[in-house]
Every structure is written in C-alpha cells, then in structure tokens.
Amino acid sequence: MLKQFIERPVxxxxxxxxxxxxxxxxxxxxxxxxxxDIAPPSVQVTASYPGANAEVVARSVANPIEEAVNGVENMTYMTSNSSNDGSMTLSIFFKQGSDPDNAAVNVQNRVSKAMSQLPQEVVQAGISTQKVQNSMIMFMGLSSTDPKQYDELFLQNYLKINVIPQIQRIPGVAQAQVFGARDYSMRVWLKPDRLADNNLSPQEVLAAIKNSNLEAAPGRLGQGSKETYEYILKYKGKLNQNTDYENIVIKSNNDGSFLRLKDVARVEFGSYSYTASNRVDGKPVAGFAILQTAGSNSNEIITEIEKQVEQMKTTLPKGVEPIIMYNSKDFLDASIHQVVETLVIAFILVFIVVYIFLQDFRSTLIPAIAVPVAIIGTFFFLNLFGFSINMLTLFALVLAIGIVVDDAIVVVEAVHSKMEHTGLPVDQATRESMSEISGAIISITLVMSAVFVPVGFMQGPAGVFYRQFAFTLAIAILISAVNALTLSPALCALLLNDPQGEHGHEKKGFGARFFNAFNVAFNNMTKKYIYSLKFLIKNKWVGVGGLALITLITIFLINKAPTGFIPTEDQGFVLFAVNTPPGSSLERTHKATAQIDKIINGEESTKHLWVADGLNFISNANASPYAAGFIKLKDIDKRGAMSDPDQIAAILTGKVSQVKDASTFFFN
Structure with missing residues (x-):
C-alpha cells in the first residue's frame, strides 16, 4: 500500500x-x-406584577411557575428572583449538550399550564420565555452632552425605538439587553386626601381609567340602506395626552357635575419605572449589552455593528452620541494576533533547528511541508466537529508545530541512514525504510494521541473547556502521521540526493564551516552525555536521589503556585458592585455611588465610568439598595504606574472603603 504513494508521488x-x-x-x-462556551444551556422566564412587593410576587407569581416548570426534560436546577419593583426572573439550567431551542419550547409549554393560576395583571403584562445567551461581545449606549434637553428617559426610549431594532436585525445578534429600561408611560399620582373626601378607592380610579382607555371598532353608517353616502366611524382609541387623562370622568356628583381624574390626582408623562438610573462619566446614558448566537462569528457581528453605529451618528439628535464601553473584538484580535505571531515564530524556529541538524535544505523541506499540511488541514476537522477558532485551539496548533514534524523527520533520517549504510538509490532506500519504520510511526501516533484524547472526554466545565484543545492537538498529530506515511516518502524519493552522486564533492563556504563547527561541538556534547550516563549507571543512588529531589521540589512548587480555572487576562476593564443598607432608597444609593464616582474618576487609569444605580449585578434585577459599575481603562501604556487590572481593583477597594454608607466589591 505504501509503495503506491512512493511510486505515485502525484x-x-x-x-x-x-x-x-x-x-x-x-x-x-x-x-x-x-x-x-462552557456555560450550560439555560432558559429565562420573566414576569411582572405591577405594584406588588417581592413577597407577593414570590407567592403569587414565582411559586406557581416554579411548580409547573420543575422537572422539565434535562433540567438540572433552577433559581428565581423576586423584586420589590414587581418583577420576577426564573432561570432554568439544563444538562450540558441539551438543545437550547427545545429547552425553551418545553419551558414555554410548562409556563402555559400555570397561566390560569397567575393574577390577571401578570397575564395581561405578558410572560417572556427565552433561551439565555452567555456570550456578551459588546457593551455600548447613548449618552447625552445636554442632560437638560435629553435626559435618561428620552435616551432609553430613543434607544428602544430607533437603535435596538437595527442592532437586532444584524445576523448573529441574539439579544440586545437594556440595563434599567425606562419605557414611556402616563404616571397618575393619586392624592389620598382628595380620594378620602370623595369616598373613592384607588381601584375605582383604576377602573375608570381602563373603561375610558379602550381600543374599539365602532363600524359604519349607511350600509344596506338607500343613503347616498356611507360613513366610516372613527374612535379616538387609547389616550396619549396628559389632558386626555386629566379629563377622564371618575364619577358624577349629586349636583350633576363630574369628578374628573385631575381633581383627585396629578397626571404626568414620565417613566413606567423609577427603580434604576444610569450614567456614564456623570452624564445620563442608556446602556445595553449585545449577545451573540451560538456558533456565530463575533468579529463579523461587531464589524457590522460598528457600521450601524457610524450610520447612526448622522441621524442622532444633536447632543446625543454613542459610546462603546466594551468591545470584545479589540481584545480578541490582539490575542489571536499574538497567537498567530507565535505560530509563525514557532514554524521558523522549527525550520531552523531541523535545518541545523539535517544540514541539507532538501531534507529540511520535507518535514517543513508537513507543518502547513497538518496545521491547515486541522481546520477542516474543526469545522466538521463544530469547533471554533479560539485561544485554546490556536494554542493547540502552536504546540502541534513541534510535534507534527517528528514523524517526517523520522522518515527523512531513516532514508538518509539507509542510503549511507547500504548505498541503495534513493527510491529503493525509501521503500525499504518505510517497510521498517511504518509500524513505529503508527505506534508513535497512537501513543501521542492517547495522551491528549482522554482530556476531551473529561466531565464537567473543565472537560467542555479543554475538549477542543485536546481534539485539535490529536487531529493535527493524526494528520501528520498520514502525511508521514504518504507525502513524506514520496518527497524523499523526489527530493533527496543520491549519496553516490555527491561523492567527492566537498562543500565549502561559510555554511560548511558552520556545520563542521556545530558537528564538532555536538559530538563533544554527546561524548559528555555518554560519560554522564556511564557515571549514573555506576552510581545509581545519584540518579535516584536526583529524581527524588526534583520530585520534592516539583510538589513544593505546585502547592505554592496559585490555582485557577484559566489565567486572568487584561481585557481593559474593571467591574464593581455596590451594596447599601437594606431598604435604602434609590436616592440614598445614588449619593453613595456619587462619592465612589469621584474616587474612581480621580484614578489616572480610568477612561470611562458607567454606573447603574438600582442594578443588582448578581441577579441582574433592579433593586434600589444595589448598584453596579463598569470601569473602562485607558490603553495599557497610558495607565501610569499601576497598569494591571487586579492591582487597580485592589487600590480602588482600599480607597472606596472610606464611603461609609456602601460596601463596594471590585473584580476583573
């Protein structure tokens, strides 16, 4: 079989x-x-019970939905969060490998069964069920340079109406998640004393508003009659002006006059909710995170988003500008560029080392060709298995460069040795060499693969995380073995020189002198190595003692070395979470974060600071005693003496401890 490849190099x-x-x-x-992506598939159910506190929401909304969803197919566990703003969030997590689309459908079916047990207000507000995307690729927003003209309420609604739909139309965008959304609404502030004077309850006022705020189809006049014209009736429909609401009739008085809404309440056009407030660098902002769908190319998505942002700048109101707080493309491009650079350097170094030892360009060319064949060919199988180009697969390819040349070097060395010792012509020497070493190449490949493949079958997050690394390396090794059994012997028969043809032609020049000096030095080192082996064979206790000492030192260093899932990397930002005393109002939280703002903005490394008062980082829910922040750092060469994000976080932790009304936690 192998002879066919030698005889048919094409x-x-x-x-x-x-x-x-x-x-x-x-x-x-x-x-x-x-x-x-190592996060297990998850589905999120969100509901809202306007006016209810956390206890009521948990009892009347969360409990029925939890009981209905519990036990859904492939579910591992679920968590729920009920807030005083009336919102409820239920997160259901599934086994690794579960189809998120099927999981979302199954959860939706379970939620539908619980609808009859929920308050009517919750059903009318709507219940959302959607699969959760965990890969945030961008964090941006709209900020106002003129807060008096364009406040956060305007920015939030401009974002919802004009920006979010354009972003979500981009292929690969799974979700645009807005932080602290403030939807336009008509606020009715009741006056308790006026209600008491008129013997009214809030429910009666609410019923009057509902009855006067309807969409209806009144029909036509003149159909089926002898009238000359037909009239289509128009109904004003839902109210949209303050005065319309103010003039709603609540009830009629005994004297024939009407009690209107403006008599018992103050009506204003404002926000549906005041549970959160956002700012960036002290100015109002409407921020949102962009999540990508599984299997999509984040770089392509971000490029399209950046194009949309550039087009958006021409239509934004004067005084409103987009701001990008985080862009994964910058860090991803820099990381991949470094790895690709390492890949090229590794290839060059391997080529130089092989050339120095083989001392023949044609012989060096054969294992050098094996590298691109194995590395580039591996990408086909990555695509076939549904993998991605990421830091781990690229690191595996860097490591593979030094491994994939081994089999080709074995082939070249075997052919050279056969020609030198037997004087056979190159084609015959290649055939005989391959008959001798093909079994060794296969066994080497199986042993190397057996080292890495089991890593891909590990369970848990570590197994999922390192699976692509292990399989990428194993695939590259297998391709190099196929290459060594097919292409390398064919190239040997074509490229290697017959030693009889080179007989009597002594090489001269700098290259020859360099190789002669290298061979002399290497032979001397080999002699010293042989002498050391003889010494260790005679004095076995020295070798055993040295091995024991190295083992003890290794164990000591392993215990001293810091541990972690993956090394922390500088992505150019620091996050922080703020907790104020339980029951604190949003205003109290704002006063505390305002002090923290001054401290953070005073740091040389800070470029932009986004703060969301009323946002709980852990549960991603709105609650007034909490706040969250995102610090965008300057470029690393402009940060001053302290450039590491962990060091910056440690310094800020010490400085903000003076803010007595808040506990602040920084993390990278």
Whole structure:
C-alpha cells in the first residue's frame, strides 16, 4: 500500500493539496470566539406584577411557575428572583449538550399550564420565555452632552425605538439587553386626601381609567340602506395626552357635575419605572449589552455593528452620541494576533533547528511541508466537529508545530541512514525504510494521541473547556502521521540526493564551516552525555536521589503556585458592585455611588465610568439598595504606574472603603 504513494508521488501530493484546500476554506467558515462556551444551556422566564412587593410576587407569581416548570426534560436546577419593583426572573439550567431551542419550547409549554393560576395583571403584562445567551461581545449606549434637553428617559426610549431594532436585525445578534429600561408611560399620582373626601378607592380610579382607555371598532353608517353616502366611524382609541387623562370622568356628583381624574390626582408623562438610573462619566446614558448566537462569528457581528453605529451618528439628535464601553473584538484580535505571531515564530524556529541538524535544505523541506499540511488541514476537522477558532485551539496548533514534524523527520533520517549504510538509490532506500519504520510511526501516533484524547472526554466545565484543545492537538498529530506515511516518502524519493552522486564533492563556504563547527561541538556534547550516563549507571543512588529531589521540589512548587480555572487576562476593564443598607432608597444609593464616582474618576487609569444605580449585578434585577459599575481603562501604556487590572481593583477597594454608607466589591 505504501509503495503506491512512493511510486505515485502525484497521488500523495493531491491528497495533501485537497486537505490544504479543505482546511483553507474552513478557516473562513469557522466562528471566532475567545474561549469555548462552557456555560450550560439555560432558559429565562420573566414576569411582572405591577405594584406588588417581592413577597407577593414570590407567592403569587414565582411559586406557581416554579411548580409547573420543575422537572422539565434535562433540567438540572433552577433559581428565581423576586423584586420589590414587581418583577420576577426564573432561570432554568439544563444538562450540558441539551438543545437550547427545545429547552425553551418545553419551558414555554410548562409556563402555559400555570397561566390560569397567575393574577390577571401578570397575564395581561405578558410572560417572556427565552433561551439565555452567555456570550456578551459588546457593551455600548447613548449618552447625552445636554442632560437638560435629553435626559435618561428620552435616551432609553430613543434607544428602544430607533437603535435596538437595527442592532437586532444584524445576523448573529441574539439579544440586545437594556440595563434599567425606562419605557414611556402616563404616571397618575393619586392624592389620598382628595380620594378620602370623595369616598373613592384607588381601584375605582383604576377602573375608570381602563373603561375610558379602550381600543374599539365602532363600524359604519349607511350600509344596506338607500343613503347616498356611507360613513366610516372613527374612535379616538387609547389616550396619549396628559389632558386626555386629566379629563377622564371618575364619577358624577349629586349636583350633576363630574369628578374628573385631575381633581383627585396629578397626571404626568414620565417613566413606567423609577427603580434604576444610569450614567456614564456623570452624564445620563442608556446602556445595553449585545449577545451573540451560538456558533456565530463575533468579529463579523461587531464589524457590522460598528457600521450601524457610524450610520447612526448622522441621524442622532444633536447632543446625543454613542459610546462603546466594551468591545470584545479589540481584545480578541490582539490575542489571536499574538497567537498567530507565535505560530509563525514557532514554524521558523522549527525550520531552523531541523535545518541545523539535517544540514541539507532538501531534507529540511520535507518535514517543513508537513507543518502547513497538518496545521491547515486541522481546520477542516474543526469545522466538521463544530469547533471554533479560539485561544485554546490556536494554542493547540502552536504546540502541534513541534510535534507534527517528528514523524517526517523520522522518515527523512531513516532514508538518509539507509542510503549511507547500504548505498541503495534513493527510491529503493525509501521503500525499504518505510517497510521498517511504518509500524513505529503508527505506534508513535497512537501513543501521542492517547495522551491528549482522554482530556476531551473529561466531565464537567473543565472537560467542555479543554475538549477542543485536546481534539485539535490529536487531529493535527493524526494528520501528520498520514502525511508521514504518504507525502513524506514520496518527497524523499523526489527530493533527496543520491549519496553516490555527491561523492567527492566537498562543500565549502561559510555554511560548511558552520556545520563542521556545530558537528564538532555536538559530538563533544554527546561524548559528555555518554560519560554522564556511564557515571549514573555506576552510581545509581545519584540518579535516584536526583529524581527524588526534583520530585520534592516539583510538589513544593505546585502547592505554592496559585490555582485557577484559566489565567486572568487584561481585557481593559474593571467591574464593581455596590451594596447599601437594606431598604435604602434609590436616592440614598445614588449619593453613595456619587462619592465612589469621584474616587474612581480621580484614578489616572480610568477612561470611562458607567454606573447603574438600582442594578443588582448578581441577579441582574433592579433593586434600589444595589448598584453596579463598569470601569473602562485607558490603553495599557497610558495607565501610569499601576497598569494591571487586579492591582487597580485592589487600590480602588482600599480607597472606596472610606464611603461609609456602601460596601463596594471590585473584580476583573
């Protein structure tokens, strides 16, 4: 079988070229992410009970939905959060590998069964069920340079009406999640004393508003009659002006006059909710996070979003400007650029080392060709298995460069040795060499694969995280073995020189002198190595003692080394969460975060600071005693003496401790 590849080098070449082409095409189809997605599939159910406190929401909304959803197929656990603003969030987590779309459908079916047990106000407000996307690729917003003209209420609604729909139309965007949304609404502030004077309850006022605020189809006049004209009746429909609401009749008095809404309440056009407030660098802002769908290319999505932002700038009101707080493309591009640079450097170093030892350009070319065939060909299988281009797969390819040349070097060395010791012509020497070493190449490949493949079958988050690393490396090794059994022997038969043809031609020049000096030095080192081996063989206790000492030192260093799931990296931001005393109002929380603002903005490393009063970072719910913040750092060369995000977080932790009315936690 192997003789056919030696005798038909075109066949071997075509196989490698096909593999290269498939790999090259797959590079442009593979999604690009920072790390593999390890978060288990999850579905989120959200509901709202206007006016209810957290206890009422938990009892009347959360409990019925939890009982209905509990036990849904492939579910592992669920958590719920009920807030005093009337909102309820239920997160259901599923086994790794579950289809998130099917999970969302199954949860929706369970929620539908619980609808009859929920308060009518909750059903009317609507219950949302959606799969959760965990990969945030961008965090941006609209800020106002003129807060008096464009406040947060305007920004939030301009964002919802004009910006979010455009962003969500971009392929690959799963969700645009707005923080602290403030929807336009008509606020009715009741006057308790006026209600008491007129013997009214809030429910009666609410009923009057509902009865006067209807959509209706009044029909037509003149149909089926002898009238000349037909009239279509128009109904004003739902009210949209303050005066319309103010003139709603609540009841008629005994004297024939009417009691109107403006007599017992103050009506204003404002926000549906005042449970959160956002600002960036002290100015109002409407912020939102952009999440990508699974398997999409984040770089392509961000490029399209940036185009939309540039177009948006021409239509934004004067005094409103977009601000980008976080862009994963910048960090991802820099990280991938560094890894690709390392990949190229590794290839060059491998080529130089192989050339120094083989001391023949043609011989070096054979294992050098094995590298791109194995590396680029691996991308085809990454695409086939649904993997992505991420830091782990690229690191695996960097490591693979030094491994995939081994098999090709074994082939070249075996052919050289056969020609030197037997004097056979290159084609015959290649055939005999391959018959001797093919079994060794296969066994080496199986052993190397057996080291990495089991990592891909580990359970839990670590197994999911490192699966792509292990399989990428194993695939590259397997391709290199196929290459060593097909292309490398064919190239040996074509490229290697017959030693009989080179006989009597002594090489001269700088290269020859360098290689002669290298061979002398290497031979001397080999002699010293052999002498050391003889010494260790005679004095076995020295070798055993040295091994024991190295083992003890290794164990000591392992225990001293810090541990973690993955190394922390500088992505150019620091997060923080603020807790104020339980029951604190939004105004009290704002006063505390205003002091924190001054401290953070005083740091040399701070570029932008976004703060959301009333946002709980942990539950992602609105609650007035909490606040969250996002610090965008300057470029690393402009941060001053302290450039590491962990160091910056530690310094800020110490400085904000002087704010007595808040507990602040910084993390990277």
């Amino acid at each position: 066949l071997s070449t075509v196989i490698s070229i096909i593999l290269l082409l498939l790999g090259a095409l797959s590079v442009f189809q593979l999604p690009i992410t920072l790390f593999p």
